[in-house]
Amino acid sequence: MKAVLRVVEPGLFTTVQDLGRPNAIAAGVPPGGAMDRFAHRAANLLVGNAEIDATLECTLSGPHLRAEHACIVAITGADFEPRINGTQVANWTGIFVSPGDRLTFGARRAGGRAYIAVAGGLEGDRWLGSASTNLMAARGGMHGRNLKAGDQLTTAREASRPAVSGHHLPERLRPRYTDHTLFAIAGPHIKRLDAESRRLLFGATFNVSREADRMGYRLDGPRLATSGDELLSFGLAAGAIQVPRAGQPILLMADHQTAGGYPVVATVVSASLQVAGQLVPGDELRFAEVTIERARQMRQSQAAALDSLRDDLR
Amino acid sequence: MRIHALGDTALLAELGTRLDTALNTRAIALAAALKKRRDVRQAIAGYASVTVHFDPEQATPDSLGAAIKRLAAKRPPMAEPGRLHRIPVIYRGPDLEEVAEKLKLTPQRVAEIHSRPIYRVFLVGFVPGWAYMGPLPEELELQRRHVPRTLVPAGSVAIAGRQTGIYPLPSPGGWHLIGSTSVKLFLPDRDPPCLFRAGDRVKFFASTT
Incomplete structure (x- = not known):
């Protein structure tokens, strides 16, 4: 055009x-x-x-x-x-x-x-x-x-x-980008974390490190200890929080690798991926555990905000 | 089978925890069956698992989880033998000597053993066009390199554990580089943009060009 x-x-x-x-x-x-x-x-x-x-x-x-x-x-x-x-x-x-x-x-x-x-x-x-x-x-x-x-x-x-x-x-329908709480659902390999690391995952403050781009963010902060044998590679999703052996978590974003074998200890829910997508190196963040039901409510309230725009244009 | 939440719009269905052709065949068949469902956006087979991305307006994790279990219990259709690719390899990789030394073999013998089996493509993923292949003969089993390389050239043929693979693009990597091939694995202007598909078979042969 x-x-x-x-x-x-x-x-x-x-x-x-x-x-x-x-x-x-x-x-x-x-x-x-x-x-x-x-x-x-x-x-x-x-x-x-x-x-x-x-x-x-x-x-x-x-x-x-x-x-x-x-x-x-x-x-x-x-x-x-x-x-x-x-x-x-x-x-x-x-x-x-x-x-x-x-x-x-x-x-x-x-x-x-x-x-x-x-x-x-x-x-x-x-x-x-x-x-x-x-x-x-x-x-x-x-x-x-x-x-x-x-x-x-x-x-x-x-x-x-x-x-x-x-x-x-x-304004009331816009995301609050200053609140860096990312809601997440416990992941397939949450049991590989010891009790202390699980407490840190959903309690400690992390920082987006300099190694952060559209593929994902390496997070600075407490190290998370995982145990168990190496996993066979499986399909991943945006929002997955991987923990490699050294214990520094990686939050996968839009251009994430499609498969991997590191334990996924939690996954950021779709309604929180928007805020995650606004983070840049140096930003603080923390993870809060939510239920599937709560994630559904959050997703639906975002959909309703977009629907209101659509109605507006009719 | 165990089914885990991968956020609020995906599930990970684990069929097993072993590197095993039969498990992988079942995973590929299950992914194909799931892709036909209207509430499923995408189903990707792993080695022994399926990652299922679903439409949360049409399915709940519970309803889809039950459907996955029902489908997995069915006998999968007889898998057709995958397409066979013959791939020429120049066995002169930068790690070949070291690999041979660690395995107490000659470089020549490493090449012979590596090019003996017909490997299976267990899954395509990680980076565009990468194929996880195996099982590698036990005689060649080695842990990954302690310090990964920051840049592995495209076309490098590599081994690690009971797996073998070819780097489709220049990328970092921790596998042992035993050779190289001129065959292009990532074909960005084709759809799908890769040479190998899950379930394909691959036979390497030694070449000088």
Whole structure:
């Protein structure tokens, strides 16, 4: 379609993401997709897109984009103080942008990953059913890489009519990115932890180490002692907390390895993966054990928040 | 069989804990049967397990767990023999001499033993195109390297424990590198993007090119 935005500065690490390629797991390809799917979905709904449309995922800092055509954008997720032509604009809100307008960002106030949706959905290279960027395979999104200055962003199709700005997600329905409690369900190998390590898992404070990216986060903090024979490799899931022999836990994220043999002592529930997806090196976090039933309630209240956006647009 | 929660939208069904062709055959058949269900988004066979990603609006862990047990109790259909791949290997890997020394064999003999069996692809995973293959003959059984390499070249043929594998992409790795192959395992522009599938068979042969 048409080039709607030009990349003046790409930001620290900005990639095209959608909801990933779950059907490729059997080939060992990470599922990928937005780290914070709630923010990704909300951004799309705010501009009248489908939830599966591609958005930009901006890590730690935002890009500088120049509008080539009139369009509607929405910025969700982390608060990097978005601005249009230097004037601060609201997060979680659909905004009209005119040709020549400049979208820039200020300081990082909360969260680690902001999402930018454009009405019509962003165009990206499709690979195995998804436009999500996979750096290892150098496929998907913007030619399998993060954005660089000079890139042109095009929309996948005409935006739906009439164009409406001002849709927003009320504050009370937004995730609280400053609360880093991740709710988790005890995992298949929880019994391999000794009593003290189990207490630490669901009680101690951990820090996201410098070894943290879209694949997963190594966590600094107390070491967790596991016992037992080596496990045969099995299929993994995002949110799984692996504990290698040395005892430093790893929280698996969107681009996680598809199989592994380390004990999985707990798994972060889907409603908490959004907050997990906002974490960056240095952030503190803790795990709190929940039941499947509680996880269901949390999931449903997030779905209801997104449904309210959909109703809003009718 | 034991069924564990893997968060609120996935289950891990363990059929056993042994590296065993019959268990793996059952896991692959169970994953195939589960994939046909509407409440199942994805089912991935491990060595002796199946990881099942489900739609939490259509199934509960209890209802799906019961269905998994029912399906696993059925006799699996006769597994067809997997596709057979013949893979040329130059047995000149950087660890070949050391491996031979540790096993009290000659490098030549390590190559002969490694290329003797027809291996089974137990699962594809970890990184794109990686296949866990085995069982490796006991004569070649070694623990992983104490210090993993930070970069293993693509195409490296490696062994560890009772397993063998080929690195599809340049990546870190702790297995012993005994050779290399020019065959490409990761085929990003094909769907599926890998040469091997779970259940396939692989025969290595010594080559000079």
